[in-house]
Amino acid sequence: MHVTDWNDFEWVVWRLEVRDPQRLAGEEPVLDERTRETLTELAASLGCVYELCVDYDSYDDDTPYYAWWVRLPASEHATVGKDGLPLVIAPLREYLTTQLPVGLRWEITPDRELTYDHASSTTLRAAYDDLIAPFERALMPLRRDGADALDPRARVWKWQKELLAGTFDLWLCTDPDRSGTWLVVTVGLWTEPQFLEQEPAAHLGHFDFTPHHPLLLLPRPPGPATFTARVTSGAFPSKNSSRAKAADALGTAHQWSANDPVVLADRVARDLKLLWPHLTGLED
Structure with a gap:
């Protein structure tokens, strides 16, 4: 650009x-x-x-x-x-x-690309504050293993004149069951697999995301939305990235969906504590 x-x-x-x-x-x-x-x-x-x-x-x-x-x-x-x-x-x-x-x-x-990336990501974050803020309130107190030093961020992965598409990622902790891997929570809109084959998303090209991966879109789609959150264990190439190094680098994955982002955030926080009890700090 x-x-x-x-x-x-x-x-x-x-x-x-x-x-x-x-x-x-x-x-x-x-x-x-x-x-x-x-x-x-x-x-x-x-x-x-x-x-x-x-x-x-x-x-x-x-x-x-x-x-x-x-x-x-x-x-x-x-x-x-x-x-x-x-x-x-x-x-x-x-x-x-x-x-x-x-x-x-x-x-x-x-750096033109990173300057544009930061500006676009800031805009993306503001457009989905009603979704992101409840997750930050619910999950940021749970972060461990150095993840609390990392700022959660919205990131634009693809952009065209008519559409921006990205993700919001929050690093949670290292995976206690898999050495060298992290648990990353990603939140966004629920999208059907055929979405990327339709206009204007078809112009964005290949995402390398699995079907139903949480995505943030600008302009934001009108009308009622279904939101989704996914926690993934994987060997990620860098902090604040929801893409693993390779397809076989992914481990455990759990996903939730709801129409109310506050309800969704509370449900995810509750289940994460059950899945990984050390997040509560009670095992320290």
Whole structure:
């Protein structure tokens, strides 16, 4: 998607990247782990939000790169220095430089896709507040194993001119029965399998979601809705993602449906405590 006017956005995501063709940082630089805490605090002190780091990927020519994404409010995005970059970028780059080998060149640019993704996700979240808020109230107190440090989020997966489609995911805890997996709760509208074959959804392409997966749609469909919630155990590639690494990575799955989101949230919370008693904290 081509963005022509950054003034349309309340937040702009910037990407700070270096390439390492000689692999000076080593085979496993673990930059994400080493920089996450400091960069989170530094970005917050500048009025920004640290998003993520990628330290294990490479380009098609096998050149490894390391990249960090930081979300800037519009005011900071617009306040630039002589180099044309936002002033808040300088202290972020200075810190990251101390964590990298000497001689690597920076490429720093706004990230169009993630900026649009954040704006769309914010709009999606607001449009379904009547569904999402009851689940946050009911489930956020149950989170464990570090999930309470993760913000639940609505995420747009597909978009066309006539339709946005996404999910709302809340990470609950690690699965006590499957090592290395998480329990993730996803809520949305109940959709029949043929929905994705009809207009305008047919233009969205392949979702890689199983039938009846909870989806959030914009514009929101008119009339009475059936809401659904699904809890899935799986090996997910990253936090705040409802897509597992592979089809066989999914384990246990439970699903509920109701017309009233408050009733649905209460029912899900009650059943989750029965399915996984450690969520109540009584086993501690």
